Amino acid sequence: MGQTAEKTRARLRAASEAVRGELPLGRILDGDCIEAMRTIPDASVDMIFADPPYNLQLGGDLSRPDGSHVDAVTDHWDQFDSFAAYDKFSREWLTEARRVLRPNGSLWVIGSYHNIFRLGAMLQDMGFWILNDVVWRKANPMPNFKGTRFTNAHETLIWCSMGEKAKYTFNYRAMKTLNDELQMRSDWVLPICGGQERLKKGGHKVHPTQKPEALLYRVMLATTNKGDVVLDPFFGTGTTGAVAKRLGREWIGCERESLYREAALERIELALPLDESAVTTMQSPRAATRVAFGALVETGWIAPGTVISDKKRKVQATVRADGSLVCGADSGSIHGLGAKLQGAPSCNGWSYWHVEHEGEIKPLDAIRQLYLLATED
Amino acid sequence: MGQTAEKTRARLRAASEAVRGELPLGRILDGDCIEAMRTIPDASVDMIFADPPYNLQLGGDLSRPDGSHVDAVTDHWDQFDSFAAYDKFSREWLTEARRVLRPNGSLWVIGSYHNIFRLGAMLQDMGFWILNDVVWRKANPMPNFKGTRFTNAHETLIWCSMGEKAKYTFNYRAMKTLNDELQMRSDWVLPICGGQERLKKGGHKVHPTQKPEALLYRVMLATTNKGDVVLDPFFGTGTTGAVAKRLGREWIGCERESLYREAALERIELALPLDESAVTTMQSPRAATRVAFGALVETGWIAPGTVISDKKRKVQATVRADGSLVCGADSGSIHGLGAKLQGAPSCNGWSYWHVEHEGEIKPLDAIRQLYLLATED
DNA sequence: GGCGACTGTGAATCGTTGT
DNA sequence: TACAACGATTCACAGTCGC
Secondary structure, eight states: OHHHHHHHHHHHHHOOOHHHHHSSSTTESSSSSHHHTTSOOOOOOEEEEEOOOOOOOOOSEOOOOSEEOOOOOHHHHHHHHHHHHHHHHHHHHHOOOOOOOOEEEEEEEOOOOTTHHHHHHHHHHHHOEEEEEEEESSOOOOOOTOOOSSBBOOOHHHHEOOOOOOOOOOOOHHHHHHHSSOOOEEEEEEESSSGGOEEEEEESSSSTOEEEOOHHHHHHHHOOOOOOEEEESSSSHHHHHHHHHHHEEEEEEEHHHHHHHHHHHHHHHHOOOOOHHHHHOEEEEETTTTOOOOHHTTSSSSEEETTOOOSSSSSEEEEOOTTEETTEEEEEEEHHHHHHHHHOSOHHHHHEEEEETTTEEHHHHHHHHHHHHOOOO | OOOHHHHHHHHHHHHHHHHHHHTTTTTEEEEHHHHHHHTTTTOEEEEEEEOOOOOOOOOOOBTTSSSBOOOOOOOOGOOOOOOHHHHHHHHHHHHHHHHHEEEEEEEEEEEETTTHHHHHHHHHTTOEEEEEEEEESSSSSOOTTTSSSOOEEEEEEEEESSTOOOOOOOHHHHHHTTTTTTBEEEEEEEEOOOOOOOOOOOOEEESSOOHHHHHHHHHHHHHOTTOEEEESSOTOOOOHHHHHHHHOOOOEEOOOOOHHHHHHHHHHHHHOOOOOHHHHHHSOOOOOOOOOOOHHHHHTSTTTEEEOOOOOOOOOEEEEEOOOOEETTEEOHHHHHHHHHTTSOOHHHHOOOOOOOOEEEEEEHHHHHHHHHHHOO
């Protein structure tokens, strides 16, 4: 690594720490979320989770997102007027969200069919890059009492990065582990928020649309790292904050209703952080110790001259002293030669090549695991 | 009832019959769907099902972990220069769709996150009234081969009427019957189209995105009546036509690729009108519930940090945030770590691991049962 | 015929790092 | 910034073949 790159990285790290010092970590900013977000520095948060109001078209009285009243006229013009107001509000908070997100940060938005399509189209128009739409399939939704439509049994989340080429955090291995060794899918079955978890005051629910902690838990575990800063512009009763605390993430909230702020602070105070070991998640092999194939050769786990083959033993190659392989006139690394022999653009030599070991034919990766176990610490 | 109203109704019925005579029922209109729809009279069809191009914007080639190639949708009809071009195209065909729909008709659109948000926002802007968004949860989606995102395991349908006050057809009772006497929900679990149903020619699929008949079956049974006219502007290989025939609905298609038109006509010719068995072969969403260990962790049934053990409490492990276990230097899923610690090739973690619960030591499976009871519909 | 092993495939915005 | 090297990564079905 060049000295210049090293210095650049160090400077960025220092700048990042300086910005972090300015952040209102663990605080709920009072007031309108757009105004509140304006006090947060550029490119300073790692993830935003937003559960914006969807108070649209609910029949009866209609109010704009800014709180002003819309006449209960339901002609086409008025619909347009109300959509336009909602779009304006959405564009404003999304603009601030985009400004405060780091280049490698990501944004989650949750909504229902009333608003999610407008939000999704707007995200695309603003340059966000949709990574997945995720369906929260409610295990116990409210039935459709009138029997006039399908039971509205899900909500939609959109997860997006800052742009097509932007990087983002995705803890693939942790998600796979969480889902019993199967890839996590885009449809999540989770119960709605109720029971002990549902905040109540005087027998009434404090917030009409409190989200279950399990939902935020999965979002945060999937797309942030320990210590990351998570911002929730529509904090409500603080589900995001409570889960962030439990998972060792930093949080910032925006909320204009004092009732919600108070309930949230009390709740987060009571939330117990997990200890270090519990927050640790399964790492991808990439993040774990890297082993060069050559290391197995020079330490004697695989002797030079060993003949290795593909699983069906149709293709064979010989290991050379420097860890390269040779097969007829062809030679190369375990990956390169594997790709060449298959005529494939790429190949993972660790899983393609096999070797006899204790009477069985095993992939190289198995030998690598043994090597890792033996040389650990 | 007034005589005038009676006369008005009779006149409308006669007009309706006259219009029906002009309709190209049971025919596939050749050419661009916008041009083709222009030949259809105003207010003459009862339901439109549209499966437009998704504008996937795919990058380079994609290969599977085993090196084989993924046969992606690279057809010219899915290529658009920009979101603006896609929007223009969408607005044009939706304008024609709105014109030919009867006042009490309804429209279905299916899409993925690439296009569905744009379509949904456009529908709202045009005055359509969204009745439900419906999620088709694929039982067997293609995995995410590179481990970079959540498995894209669903597509979204939007069902809308002509306006907020417009009437529409919804066969509530039929849906409830189809769903084991439970209200039909907005999430439908159905397999993708494959096996005998998938049209093939020379060993290759005729159409890259053929929809399963079960999907159209449910759409049509829910939102049309027998004898209604159903229009599909993106007819493809005619799933809509085949299901319409089976269910005793009239159909009209638009399709510009002659290869698809020919396959569709042949297929619809072979389709049999509905027999009773077709109803009973529909999938029930009450399939066996699968629970991942991670689900118990994120919903709080088992807290991260909990120490679990084998039945004799000789081996202990700690639960981490992602549902993995850690025991000394070893870690893994409940199944994997259990196997590793026993030196066994495999292990059922649900029965191997135990946890203290209400003073007793119980297998994880007991907690899973409690979870299932609590979250059951 | 039955069962298990093996193969093929589906609307997919599918990599990272160092030179 | 382009290029090359490294190396990480798949689930549910359906169909076929062989024992």
